[in-house]
Every structure is written in C-alpha cells, then in structure tokens.
Amino acid sequence: DIQMTQSPSSLSASVGDRVTITCRASQSISSYLNWYEQKPGKAPKLLIYAVSSLQSGVPLRFSGSGSGTEFTLTISSLQPEDFATYYCQQSYSTRTFGQGTKVEIK
C-alpha cells in the first residue's frame, strides 16, 4: 500500500503569510495527487486535483506543485477563512490520505 506523509503536522501563521505544506508518497504516484481542506464539523472540500489543477470556485491563492513522490500545497497569502486542516490524497493505487496539516492562527 502507498503511504502518504505530510509535513508539518501543524503550523501557526498570520493572515497574509505564505504557507507551504509538503506531502511525500512512499512510491511514485505520477500526477494522481489531490488536496482537500476541512473545517471543524464539516465534510472535506476538494481544493486541487491532479497535482496543480484548481477545483472550480477555489481561490487563486491556492496552488499545487510536484511530481513523482514529493508534492506541495501553497497558500500565497493566508486569509482568515483558510484556517483549517489540509489533507493530501493519492489516487494512483486505491486511495490513501495523508495524516493532515492543521493551520492555526498565530
């Protein structure tokens, strides 16, 4: 099974900061990498699919990059509504989620 490891597990940041979250796969997953945002008590929301494609309605401050086994999610200028937990997920072989990265207010 493919394991997904995110770093950091949590981070504190201020409004306006640039934030980067890393996701590593235990083997190559080509471009089958997706990112989700989840707020407390809510279902996850797809942000980015296929490494770098923005889901409809997602603000342009979100971007994704990477290939093979290493991927990043970047929020260019953190907004108050972005404080949430972010998950990466591979769909190359069945499905696996990373453990999540909680973005908190500094």
Add this chain to the structure above:
Amino acid sequence: EVQLVESGGGLVKPGGSLRLSCAASGFTFSSYSMNWVRQAPGKGLEWVSSFSSSSSYIYYADSVKGRFTISRDNAKNSLYLQMNSLRAEDTAVYYCARDRQLLQGMDVWGQGTTVTVSS
C-alpha cells in the same frame, strides 16, 4: 443541485452490524465511481472503500477487508456500505464521496453519518 445524503448510522455493540446508505441526486450517478471515507473522533481522514462506475473494480482498505461490503444500485441512485463484525475502532463519521473522472479527486461529499461501536 448535486448532492449526497448519508443515512443509517447509529450506536451498535461490538460484533454487530450496520448498513449505511448514500442517496445521490443532481447528477448521473451511474457514470461516477463512488467512495466511502471515514473519520474517527479527533483523527484524520481514512479511505474505506471504492466502487467503480463500470463495476469493474471494488477496493477496500485493509482495516475493513472481509468485514465491510460496498455495493451500489444505479437504478436507485444509491451507494451502500454493509458493515459486519464491528469493532470499537470503527467508530467514526462515515462520508460518501464522488470521484471526479479519471481518478482526479473526490469532488462531492455528503454531510456524513456517525457510527458508534460501544457496549
């Protein structure tokens, strides 16, 4: 409106069974692969099972293999998860989620249904 609505959660004793349902509306259900994803209290997301649109594949996480069975009824626009031999560690919110085409993420999610396994 594209929507998924889960039902069937509840309190069940260890070793018991439960059947979750997910009703889809607003899209052509038969054209999409579907998933179950769960989240234990205070924990991260865990993929549980997938059922392809063409019925060509069904996958399970190792943690539920042999105990859970995913099924779908395209005529009723519904996805199901039969859960047997339930354990305390199966306690979670269970979400139904639609796959985008070409395995590019899960783009529509239900609100979740809570399963509690406790004596």
